[in-house]
Amino acid sequence: MSEAAMGEVEVVVAHSQRATLRVGDVFLKVDGDPAHADVEIRAMGMVPVPTPAIRWHEPPVLAIAAVPGTALGVLGEPSPASSAAWAAAGAAVRRLHDAPPPPWPGRGLDDVAAELERECAWLLANEVLPAEVVRRNREIAQAALRPYRPAFIHGDLQITHVFVDGDEVTGIIDWSEAAPGDPMFDLAILTLGHEERLDDLLTGYGPGADRDVIRAWWSLRSLTASRWLVEHGFDPDAPGCEFDVLRSRMREP
Known part of the structure; x- marks a missing residue:
């Protein structure tokens, strides 16, 4: 790495499973499970969308280049991106x-069904949320547990993982969860907490999206992710985050 590329070390994310650091224009991903980096490297070599360039890989560290542009947004805050960027x-x-x-x-x-049952039981046993919120969202989540044709999915398509410059997608990052899976899951994760952007996203996505299943995944993801977030120092009860997503379902018919 050249001196021009060097800079202060920024901790992007850090918990007991992995950490990501930024040094200049390079991200260093440290993961105790080498399978994650293997999947990420293989996936980025296969997908027909822009991804970061791999600088080097020395387990347990994967170094990738920063992509230009800015993320579509962050969970808990309105997305600053245009409707055209969401469509892109x-x-x-x-x-x-x-x-x-x-x-x-x-x-x-x-x-997935076993995880949903296990995490709902934990939420109820620990009184993390009102029982009626957990039970109602569990009912909604059942719609996601249906047969589907597996597609190439990102598997963790959070809003912070899609970068745009103006109305153009410049890169999609963090491919360690890529796998065959339910395409509606990707659409749901990208719009989690940003439900008002679903129409813009589907304008670009085209036909075939099932809104009821996307809504079901909003509930299922929020139910199953909550314990992990709490145990790793994140706050699912922050404004606009997972608990707000679950509570918002109570206002629907």
Whole structure:
């Protein structure tokens, strides 16, 4: 790395499983599970969308270049991106979903259903949320547990993982969860907490999206992610985050 590329070390994210640091124009991803980096490298070499350049890989560290532009937004705050940028993101996700799925296995419906049951039991036992909020969202979540045709999915398509410059997608990052899976899951994760942007996203994505299943994944994801977030020092009860998503479902018919 040249001196011009060097700079202060910024901790982007850090918890017991992995950490990401930024040094100049390079991100250093440190992960105790080497399979995550292996999947990320393989996936970025296969997908028909812009991804970061890999600088080097020396387990447990993967170094990737920063992508130009800015993220579509962050969870808990309104997205500053234009409707056209969201539509461009939808078109990029559609290209991904239309690509041949990767050869490694994804999660099965039985695994997802078991996780949903386990995490709802934990939420109820620990009184993290009112019981009626958990039960209502669990009912909504059932719509996601249906047969589907597996697609190439990103698997963790958070709003902070899609970068745009103006109305153009410049890069999609963090591919360690890529696998064959439910394409509606990607659309749901990208719009989690930003439900008002779903129409813009689907304008670019095109036909075939199931809004009821996307809504079901909003509930399922928020239910199943909450314990992990709490145990790793994140706050799912921050404004606009997972608990707000779950509570908002109570206002729907």
